[in-house]
Amino acid sequence: MSYARFGWDGSDVYVYESDRGWECCGCISHEQTFGSFTTTDLDAFFAHLDEHRRAGHHVPDNVEPDIRDDLANDPPPWLAAAGSPGGTDEGATT
Ligand SMILES: [Zn+2]
Numbered sequence: 001m002s003y004a005r006f007g008w009d010g011s012d013v014y015v016y017e018s019d020r021g022w023e024c025c026g027c028i029s030h031e032q033t034f035g036s037f038t039t040t041d042l043d044a045f046f047a048h049l050d051e052h053r054r055a056g057h058h059v060p061d062n063v064e065p066d067i068r069d070d071l072a073n074d075p076p077p078w079l080a081a082a083g084s085p086g087g088t089d090e091g092a093t094t
Pocket of ligand 1 (some may be wrong): 013024025027028048
């Protein structure tokens with residue numbers, strides 16, 4: 001599902017959960033790769049959203065609470081493969 005889309009509430013990010021993790025699709029902070037920021041590490045993803053805010057991009061306030069909500073009620077299947085919820089990911093890259 002999508003947590004934010006370009007233009008929703010003036011959002012500058014397109015955030016959704018895919019089968020690869022949480023994605024910041026068409027990320028304007030990583031435009032050199034024309035790619036998306038994708039991670040299964042929640043802390044890393046929230047840090048990424050904070051990067052956007054620091055850069056002056058608008059990230060709707062509902063994104064983090066909505067993700068936490070889904071995580072609690074309907075954990076994504078890849079989370080079990082990536083490690084236990086709340087665990088640390090020593091292999092994280094930026
Ligand atoms: Zn991004």
